[in-house]
Amino acid sequence: MNIHPKSHDAYKLLHDGILALGRAEQQGIRVDMDYVTLKKEQLVRKIARFEEEFKKTTFYKHWVHSRGGKVNINSGSQLRHFLYDVKKIEPAKLTTTGEGSTDEEALDSLNIPELKFFSERSRFKKAMDVLEGFEREQVNNYVHPFFNLHTARTFRSSSDHPNFQNIPKRDEEIMQICRKALFPRPGHQLMEVDYSSLEVRIAACYHKDPTMLKYINNPASDMHADMAKQIFMLDKFDKSVHEVLRQAAKNGFVFPEFYGDYYKNCASNMACKWGELPQGTWKAGQGIKIGDIPLADHMISKGIRSLSMFENHLKKIEEDFWGNRFPDYADWKDRWWTVYKKYGYVDLLTGFRCSGVMSKNDVINYPVQGAAFHCLMWSFNEKDRLINKYGLNTRIVGQIHDAIVLDVDPKELNRVIRVIRRVTCEDLPKAWPWIIVPLDVAIELCPVDKSWAEKEKFVLE
DNA sequence: AAACCGGGCCAC
């Protein structure tokens, strides 16, 4: 892995970047330590309650008995041994080294109700870890997350102490607990600017697939809804009614396929993890409603009567996906792999070079992931330069791969939004002509003096 | 006691 020897721009991007990121690190994000102290006390009690309930179960008592009285509730290997060696349950899922898995999904499919206390405990334990991280790293009520440009194989960034790039978001309750700790400076407001579907758009700059370019250029079109229609065999697709199916198609098929997954994994994952599909058994009456009909009945009526039939169905859809829908994208993947095998490296559109031992999936993913982040980095640098040039009180405080987080002076709000839209969506494509797709950002804003949990969509009037 | 590793889980 190295930088393309001819690319001065690539050096400059990182040199400017490390300075701009350093200023964000120095700025920091305010932590409400009174809240952290109070919330930690509540969490200690909450975690203890789940633990007590769990310890009352016969499942736990058997576990303790099997070990002669000593169980560590945090020990996955002890749980694994008890489930798969002592009780001789067939693991629903294996780890990479072939052991029985004890992750939430695996435990769920064992249908052991007592384990619910265990998984609930884990959720709040996670929140506890995040708050303890903030507490440990704060100095005078500010955390200063580090942003590294020298650690990721893809030329992305990483963050640590504390990691600003993996604070819980999707589990609403856990998100609230964690993000209620983070505040702007007094009198200011936090703002997040996200590039919309950045990796998909940057991938299109490499492969230039006409169908994908059409999807990107036409905001009324919807690739994931189209795939949901095809996968679930629906003639018409009402997005508001079928949002669950759209998400299932997006997260269970389209993105995994882009990353290099294939139909077999997609089929079994979709059947149990996404879209509330029936658990592989395809029993009539199961699943969400399509009109008045449960999804399972709908699929059965279309001739998909079992998981293996669904697998075969997805196999055909995959062939159509790469063979007919995005053939130029598929060609690009093959070409890229051929180039790597011949020369031993692939070059990013941003002047960097990935070399070393890579799989085919690596070869198609690294350049996209890296170049997408570099778009963010360029915008970050330019925004930082303008804040300094104009002498604003607003500060950039962090970055999450395709998003910038700012601590905004409300008096400067309109100006900041204007500048950031111009920099991210207009100036960047002018600076980098290889960007042949429109870029778009979504802005979220917290009220003045409110925490990061209070983010709301900001709509330009 | 430190170093290392696998597994799990959070983010994009």
Place this chain on the structure above:
DNA sequence: AAACGTGGCCCGGTTT
């Protein structure tokens, strides 16, 4: 060919 890409952190368990 290969079979989901990139990170960081916590934890238990083992090796050094």
